Amino acid sequence: MTDEQPSHRYSAALAGRIERRWQDHWEQHGTYHAPNPVGPLAGPVPEDKLFVQDMFPYPSGAGLHVGHPLGFIGTDVFARYHRMNGRNVLHTMGFDAFGLPAEQYAVSTGQHPRKTTEENIGNYIRQIRRLGLGHDERRRISTIDPEYYRWTQWIFLRIFNSWYDADAGKARPIDELVAQFDSGERATPDGRAWAELSHAERQGVLNEHRLVYLSDAPVNWVPGLGTVISNEEVTADGRSERGNFPVFRRNLRQWMMRITAYADRLIDDLDRLDWPDKVKAMQRNWIGRSNGARVRFGVGAQQVEVFTTRPDTLFGATYVVLAPEHPLVDVIAAAAWPSDVDSRWTGGAADPGAAIAAYRRAASLKSDLDRQENKEKTGVFTGAYATNPATGAQIPVFIADYVLMGYGTGAIMAVPGQDQRDWDFATAFGLPVVRTVQPTAGFDGEAFTGEGPAINSGFLDGLGITEAKARIIDWLQEQGHGHGTIQYKLRDWLFSRQRYWGEPFPVVYDADGTAIALPESMLPVELPEVDDYSPKTFDPEDADTVPSPPLSRATEWVEVELDLGDGPKTYRRDTNTMPNWAGSCWYQLRYVDPTDGARFVEPENERYWLGPRSPGDPGGVDLYIGGVEHAVLHLLYARFWQKVLFDLGEVTGEEPYRRLFNQGFIQAFAYTDERGVYVDASEVVEKDGKFFYDGKEVRQEYGKMGKSLRNVVTPDQMCETYGADTFRMYEMSMGPMDVSRPWATKDVVGAQRFLQRVWRNLVDEETGALRVTEVEPDETTLRALHKAIAGVHEDYANLRYNTAGAKLIELNNHITKTFPDGAPRSVAVPLVQMLAPLCPHIAEELWEKLGGVESLAHGPFPVAVERYLVEDTVEYPVQVNGKVRGRVTVAADASQDEVKAAALADEKVAAAVGGATPKKFIVVPGRLVNIVV
């Protein structure tokens, strides 16, 4: 039983006592407080700083499972390593605490979401504190704190009061645009003088330029959630990421952020970031920049403009297709079919008008999912013909739902010879195919999309695709038929939600319905108390519903009398709230200056922690760790805000996160019984490769850790059973940080045994007394030690904690074997120091026992002595024709000839060579010898 264990063995109970003690000590002494250059947190600051950040956690009511802290511990080890080496390290953690779960919980219980959210935060802090994370707890922030969201609102207003000057390539204050209109430097849309426009008219004009604007464009309406969502929150199959409800495109008046103005910079600046290629690729793909041309096709008196990335194929355009919703469809549609109309083109209708109406009706009944699953090409002829500007040919104009209104111009020129979709449509409708690129020999496919010389293309013939594109664009411009252009998939960011638990907009509407930004002095606009937190939700399938936000029912709050400069008047507040991403768009800036009441961040502090460090450096957090699931959403929005703030001179960094690292996921096995019901995974036992629960065989699955799979393991359980240091050591030993892997509780004991051995090498398990000796370690030990020091330095700096841990185990195993009477002090000390980033509590305890007076948090960290890293002698394996035949040991500085001589002198090698003259003699210095005969 445990009471028979030596009383000072490093058990879970002892570890727990040590850990609590040091957690209290660190908190009381502010051990992890990082000084700022100026302001309330000012202190002496070394030039060498490091800002390490975890992705903003949402404080879920379920608490942490062992997968969550992987990244948190990873950043902590990195921060501790650098802190011990003398850098000023900023590491903390706050909470992204607005969001749907708290609101839904509030709806079902009637409790204020603030209450449950704060309780969850309290529990979260308790859990992460127990892990020994070295956070500067003065810098904890929470997005729901009015002192935080006042600045979220403030940034919103800065963006609202800005426009994008495409000529300057940056955002500028809206006043400067007003000045341009006022002076006549820039013409108003209808040519009237600025002074002649009414207030509402002026605001209407500015709305077209503001970086935040009100839009009536189609948005993603989710009746099942009662709110609209952004494009990024819609899944590939046209449903809401949250709740998996159907999404409908509806025209609703909503706030939009003009992120498209930054499309080029958001793509181009990816090259300046130290990010995983995968994430960069996802962002590039999402922004979707493609170079091409807009080409105008005459249709009667009208012009239909199409977008194409292959203007070089213009000579092969044999028909034109408009999206069914395209506004010109009704204008150009012929009154009657031509006499010889192909029966496949009419949809069985009597005339084009009827065919179009029927086709549109059918298309509107199809969900996005239907459209994607069924790739059979459908469409109807409009009865109209367009003129191909290159060939002069009259080509039919169709409508078809494979052309999307939302991309490009909503119209295409169809080139079946070079585009498979057009080929499919042409085949179904009996349309001609003209190849304009010579397919490679032996090509037997349909549309040819590869590289080749132009054919059937008049003055383009013989040119490669790139030259042909350039030539035709020049020609289109000369002839006035079109121009080269760049197209993006990225759309503006829908920025309003019909929810309660989010940041209110700092905007009111006057009697004309014009949006007016509140002055800074009126911030924060606080959330009002309401009786019912729920947005009105609807039948998820009912598209004909309109949002009804909870704030609209807070009538006393909505109707407000304010003096905005021209006397007290009644205004209406905006009843939307900001999306959940708003708070996380700028939180690294607030970590830097969490208590600043005068500014969102003091410029000097921003420059120190987040500014560029060298010419061309975009600035930003030095290491940002989180899951890859935010590759597009959060990371794109945050980059956008940062760039706006940079343009406006509010910050010096052009990018928020200089270096990004995606940690892997910890997954876990789950088990189902014969009914397919999940059973408690912790009760399952393995026998001969089969799994049993309660004596009955169960089936093993593998997946995310979660309540529904009944396979959750919590850090609390691990701390209880093994201690936080053991848990940290194990998580970091499981593999490289970026690799996903299965959780295995049974393996944790390995980490605990290691710490027990370290403890035992330094401390008498019976008495608790230090058993470190003053003996001088032998040469072999010193070599092992310094090799470990050199390796551990490199591993920590490169996030290779698994190998760093292995090197520490190796060194400790050496001590165990070599010094049964206790570790020599000169080895024990660096061992403890090197252990500290991974297992800070036990390291502090041992450091104190060794006589350390100051916490080990700020070092020292051992430095390897070069002399012990170079070997005196080297053992070379000697290969003959690639097979190892013998080994020779020579002096490390032996010349190649000496190595050769030694190799040939070896009996076994000589036998293998057999007296033949070597054809080749390879000596890889320090590595091996290979003799080719």
Next chain:
RNA sequence: GCCCCCGUAGCCCAACAGGCAGAGGCAGCCCCCUUAAAAGGGGUCGAGUGCCGGUUCGAAUCCGGUCGGGGGCACCA
């Protein structure tokens, strides 16, 4: 369908820039301590790197193909 990443002992993982396939942990096996037990101590076994081919004196590593797993995008003109 297109793009990206990954396949090394029973399991999790190492291997600098191509150079003896093994650092570390779990499990297994043996021994010690123990009335007994293990979250104790000591020791030990174990793969030729998914498969096929190429380059090379030499390939886990580079190249081509193939199979398997994971992820992203998907009628974006």
